[in-house]
Amino acid sequence: MELTAQIGRGVLDGxxxxxxxxxxxxxxxxxxxIGPFRGRPLRVERAFSQAMEVGVRALPVLSVITFFIxxxxxxxxxxxxxxxxxxxxxxxxxAISMTRELGPLITAIVVIGRSGSAFAAEIGTMKVNxxxxxxxxxxxxxxxxxxTPKFLAMILMLPCLTIWxxxxxxxxxxxxxxxQADFSFLGYINATVDALFLRDIITGLIKSVMFGMTIxxxxxxxxxxTGVGAESVGKSTTAAVxxxxxxxxxxxLVFTSLFFFAGKG
Amino acid sequence: xxxxNKMAAPAQNPDSDVMISLRDxxxxxxxxxxxxxxxxxxxxxxxxxxxxxxxxxxxxxxxxLVGLERPSSGEIWLRGKNLATISDKxxxxxxRKLGMSFQSGALFGSMTVGENxxxxxxxxxxxxxxxxxxxxxxxxxxxxxxxxxxxxxxxLSGGMKKRAAVARALSMDPEILFFDEPSAGLDxxxxxxxxxxxxxxxQAFHMTIIVVTHELASAFLIADQMVYIDKGVIIAQGTxxxxxxxxxxRVRQFFDRxxxxxxxxxxDYLQMLTAEHRRPVRR
Ligand SMILES: Nc1ncnc2c1ncn2[C@@H]1O[C@H](COP(=O)(O)OP(=O)(O)O)[C@@H](O)[C@H]1O
Ligand SMILES: [Mg+2]
Numbered sequence: 001m002e003l004t005a006q007i008g009r010g011v012l013d014g015x016x017x018x019x020x021x022x023x024x025x026x027x028x029x030x031x032x033x034i035g036p037f038r039g040r041p042l043r044v045e046r047a048f049s050q051a052m053e054v055g056v057r058a059l060p061v062l063s064v065i066t067f068f069i070x071x072x073x074x075x076x077x078x079x080x081x082x083x084x085x086x087x088x089x090x091x092x093x094x095a096i097s098m099t100r101e102l103g104p105l106i107t108a109i110v111v112i113g114r115s116g117s118a119f120a121a122e123i124g125t126m127k128v129n130x131x132x133x134x135x136x137x138x139x140x141x142x143x144x145x146x147x148t149p150k151f152l153a154m155i156l157m158l159p160c161l162t163i164w165x166x167x168x169x170x171x172x173x174x175x176x177x178x179x180q181a182d183f184s185f186l187g188y189i190n191a192t193v194d195a196l197f198l199r200d201i202i203t204g205l206i207k208s209v210m211f212g213m214t215i216x217x218x219x220x221x222x223x224x225x226t227g228v229g230a231e232s233v234g235k236s237t238t239a240a241v242x243x244x245x246x247x248x249x250x251x252x253l254v255f256t257s258l259f260f261f262a263g264k265g
Numbered sequence: 266x267x268x269x270n271k272m273a274a275p276a277q278n279p280d281s282d283v284m285i286s287l288r289d290x291x292x293x294x295x296x297x298x299x300x301x302x303x304x305x306x307x308x309x310x311x312x313x314x315x316x317x318x319x320x321x322x323x324x325x326x327x328x329x330l331v332g333l334e335r336p337s338s339g340e341i342w343l344r345g346k347n348l349a350t351i352s353d354k355x356x357x358x359x360x361r362k363l364g365m366s367f368q369s370g371a372l373f374g375s376m377t378v379g380e381n382x383x384x385x386x387x388x389x390x391x392x393x394x395x396x397x398x399x400x401x402x403x404x405x406x407x408x409x410x411x412x413x414x415x416x417x418x419x420x421l422s423g424g425m426k427k428r429a430a431v432a433r434a435l436s437m438d439p440e441i442l443f444f445d446e447p448s449a450g451l452d453x454x455x456x457x458x459x460x461x462x463x464x465x466x467x468q469a470f471h472m473t474i475i476v477v478t479h480e481l482a483s484a485f486l487i488a489d490q491m492v493y494i495d496k497g498v499i500i501a502q503g504t505x506x507x508x509x510x511x512x513x514x515r516v517r518q519f520f521d522r523x524x525x526x527x528x529x530x531x532x533d534y535l536q537m538l539t540a541e542h543r544r545p546v547r548r
Contacts, residue, residue, distance in 0.1 A: 126373075134371035137331045137364075138385045138437075139357040145388075 123223025
């Protein structure tokens, strides 16, 4: 009895949390896309600097990681494919796993580590310093002022980063292809292009936009819900990272199944 | 709605000069009630000082007055609206006429002092940037910070941060100005400077000012009216002279700086600790 009650409460809390995230995202989307036409100007330069921070500064680490992931995929794929004398399919395997799944996912995880945590820390510190309260007493919406530029930066930059991640992954795969599978570099790229459908890339990009919203909503909401004292900022930051990774995987599952069943019909 | 306001106003205040009326105001954090039925009127151009020991609910009262906390029951009448039931839109409308200086200053660390002070103007008016710059400079000069526009808050001393926060609170020319512990954490000379600033604002602009403090010297210097809050209840109120003569032991203790029995504070402290674990459900 006790256990079922606890599980029930856990599920309800979880749903309420997701509801709150959705509300936050909708508010941010309102201020980003509708507000500007109703006399609530957008903080464009702020969104731009956030985009630099979220996107451009993530490029070095993301490039290295996804290059390695591409190489690993090729190695793992080749291990199986070799048994069937089908090692030349390694380009297809890397291309499809990168664009449909690993490109968006690895990008999201890198961005969570760099920016999701930073959002929670920044907003959490402002909360502790009463800066969020100050915004409210000045009749400035913290969502409009703080969350919206981050939201815009994220939904623009995540797809861009994902495309870059796909590219670097394929490059990593090509290293193996050229060294071990008798591909020329151009041959490997051609095989990749032949293997990919636009649909693979698009589904990955749709996912990445959803990931961007999830990461922004979790990071900002953890920041806004920070309690009292400096140590609660640390708690919020950790929570933002853990919850974001979890929810990104859930969103991934939901959209992958959606694409799977939609693709069959 | 204004009719209800008049009906609720007590007989001893027939004048229409009442800016803020509190009726049986109760405020809770989660299940713990902090303010237990506050009744209070603040008149136009009056400076009210809220006194009380730490943890008695002074900041909570101030936060409720600017709409940061919603009361669990009771009424807060301000400019003909009841903040207890007000819509977010109306609340924002009222907030443009309020200025609040937070205990920690609450300046935005990523912006210069000038940008901080100009922010409300930039968000709420269609003024040109050059006009906003001039107005910002004026506000900063008013608080004795002329020439510090381009400094970041981290480059200012504690007293200067407080002044900058006051300049920001003044930027929309508010009708009511709120201060939470304006001189807390400042050395006595700097603190006296802040008192002086409040007095100047009061004399120059006839603003309604509400100050939370536990600095007695500054309280008696600036107050027209005082209230003493003890554990979420107003136990004494009146002019500074009346308060000095107040015979209540609790008030005498505070004024004469008699050490408090520690036990009660420990209970408060424990309650505070547990309250933190009972963080309100996320909205
Ligand atoms: N956000 C909060 N959540 C829960 N309890 C709080 C919160 N803020 C203040 N309290 C509690 O409310 C009581 C009154 O606090 P406060 O109004 O800050 O007192 P004061 O300003 O007079 O020192 C304290 O016991 C404090 O622990
Ligand atoms: Mg306080």
